[in-house]
Amino acid sequence: MSAVDGRGSLTRSIVLLTSAVAAVAVLLTGLFAWRTIRTNAEAQERDQLARQAEILARTPPLASWMLDRQQRIAGPDGIGLALVRPSGEIDGPAAAVVGAASRDALLSGDKVSTTARLDGGEVLVEGAPTPTGGGLVLTQPMRAVDQATARMRGSLVLPLILGLTGAALAGALLARRLARPLVNAARTAHRLSEGARGVTVPAEGPAEVAELAGALNTLDTALTHSESRQRDSLLSVSHEIRTPLTTARGYAEALADEVITGEEVPEAGRILRTEIERLEHFVGDLLALARLEADDFRLDIAEVDLDALVEEAARAWATRCAGHDVDFRVERPGRPLLISTDGFRVRQLIDGLAENALRVTPAGRPVVLSLRAAGTGGLLEVRDGGPGLSDDDIEVAFVRGALADRYRGVRPVGSGLGLAIAHRLAGRLGGTITARGRAPEGGAWFTVRLPSHSAALNTPLTNP
Template identity: 25%
Template sequence: MKNVLTDNGNGIFIKLFLTYLLILFLSFFLFSSIFLYLFHLNLYDDYDETFSHYQEQLQEQLRLAEESEWENELFLSALRLSLTQEKSSIFIYDESGQLLLEPEKPEVPEVTLDEGIIQSVLKGEQFAEGSRIDRHFVYAISKPIHLSLEHEKEYAMVMFFYELDHQYKQVLFMIFFTFSITISCSALILFVISRKITAPLRDMNRVALQLAKGEFSQKVSVTSKDEIGQLGQTFNYMAKELEGLEQMRRDFISSVSHDLRSPLTSIKGFLVALLDGTIPNERKPHYYTIMKSETERLIKLVNDLLEMSQLESGHITLKRSTYNISEQIRLLIAKLEPQVIKHNVEVELLSPENDVSVFADANRIEQVMMNLIENAIHFSHPASKVIVRLKQVDQNLMISIEDCGEGIKPEELPLIWERFFKSDQARTKKVGTGIGLAIVKTIIDLHETTIDVKSTLGEGSVFTFTLPMSRQ
């Protein structure tokens, strides 16, 4: 498992790094393609302007020749000198498509155009196209031109440009050189950035392995406030919660083990004594009563655990109805009379003259009241009073249970609703397993209301919650 997690951490770094590089490659490829296309268009525009320039020059030479009354042979000889240009050549075709004038030393010999193209140009059309001739990439432009030699006739002027290979090679070399430098520097920067971005993930991977081993003290180092930083904070919060749950589990096992072992040990001891006949017959009912009490204690513990499990799993649904809560509390107090007598306390119900009805789940509220009143009885001082108070507030009934015990420490008040939590005084009196109040809080939450507690050390505690009054 450790190797798998580590490989995944490296895999994220590699994927992130390669993704950045791929994006960089694609971006540069797109840039290069667009740049070459625009360069191609711009180069052909320059060639077209160059063609127009030489066309105007030939027309100007013709005008001068006519003004100076040059002879045709002299004019043609002078014209041939203008047909040869650097990296380009100019050809003139007559009205029949025959080559009339050509440069004395063309850059690329045997450069010709198809006769059909020449005839199209003589009819007034224009032609521009690139092709490969004699291992040279040549761009040809042809347009009609008017030359007054002997008669008014239309001729075709063709101009070949030979420097395309050289210019394209220069552009490609510059692109490749720039690409190499950019990729090298970018790869180094991306490597550092990717390592920095994935460093918290590798740290989380390391901490996760430690958490899997039960070392909950490990924490992720959070150095940013972005999504990864928030994830790190959440991870640390999870580790803290797991540490709390682990401590709670240990406390629960310790507490439940003690609560299970004590009554079981007592029951076993009494059973052994009864089987051995060491207990006289007149004392047997007494020990049967103790064994019954210890058995009921075990049953309550198991029932509380099952109840808490069902509540947490969400399998419990409330069955609300309108019922007489005043009568319910009176019956509960009667049921608890043995405990009241045992602890030498008095339970008093203070309520309106007329019985009060509420809209709630009667069985679940009975669990709440049973847990709260039992706790109040157990923790109250002997010869003291437990007061259950009912008071109408608007459309709700406020129920409070007040005891006269040692109270709860302020720092422990937020913790009493947690599962398996037991205050020091609870452990001293060995009462319950710390599940009762957690069940109370869950049931109250299901009723969409709240429960509050106020406590003063040395004086006692007051638990208060509200329920909606009868809808009738």
């Protein structure tokens, strides 16, 4: 579905929804008004008829004259008259509507207001007592109420139609106001999915729509930053691979062309093996990093004695450091330090940090592997006597390839992925890793805090 189709659908939905709500409101209001109009019309006719009865009741001679001549106030309203004499006798054309209860009420000085049937039709009945005793009664056909009701109901139709029309227009305006920023957001999302970057959505409309626009703008910035890092990483990978490949190819061609012969062949073979090992190591680091970033990365959690694990790692690294004339030291509790974690991954983390330290530590300087308890977990440290890290280095220490690019040709560097792998491993184990620029030994200082296993261990990480 295109953005335009989406907008049309949203607009129609909002217009239909607002129109339906308005229609229900108008219909309910109209129904209530429809019923109320009948009541109001009858009340108005009764009030008018009662006033007429009261006026005539105040002039008994006029009423008697009308009655004696057997006249009827008919005219267009068809009003009928009945006179209740002080003796209780009832005279007049409308005498049939005056029952005993109405007569007694008038004789007692009370007004009468009721409905009755006269000449086969329903009529309104209003009576008022006369000053001399008795009373006067007027009747009016119910058709007068029907006519007034029809007039009032007729005048109600136009406002109802205008209300529905106004609701539809308001719905259309609301739909446009809501749909426009949503359509812009959808178009921006499509452009982002197609690879466009640097596009922004205006933060307009209601708060929720503005929040959506802000989220898309943030996504655009994050994608731009992430892809920039990926390009830099790809360039770094290309550079790292190109050098050993070029060397290996040169020696391979020299051997194939018999440029290298005799006693030079073993040396060429050693160089080829070294370059291939470099490639193998680099590819291994890339695969390790890819596995760590995978959502299905697996941890085998068990009870691990960190003290024993550090002792085992120390034996291996003492031998390697001795081969480089580096003074390896270990600091550990010397008693079991049990936590629930993945021992294999912890050893992988120690090896990565130790290898990084050994690479930059000159002969005669120390590398220290330290362990101590920290709450329910353990605190691992790897310190070295190398050149250390500056404040700027610490900010990018765990960004893949950042330090390798910065110090290539200045100090020994590896694939540039070792510290990034350590950062991922620490996070996967539910812990944290921090870097400091100056250890007591003079070089870099890496600290890993390992908690006992918890639900946070497999929380996905954000790439540094």
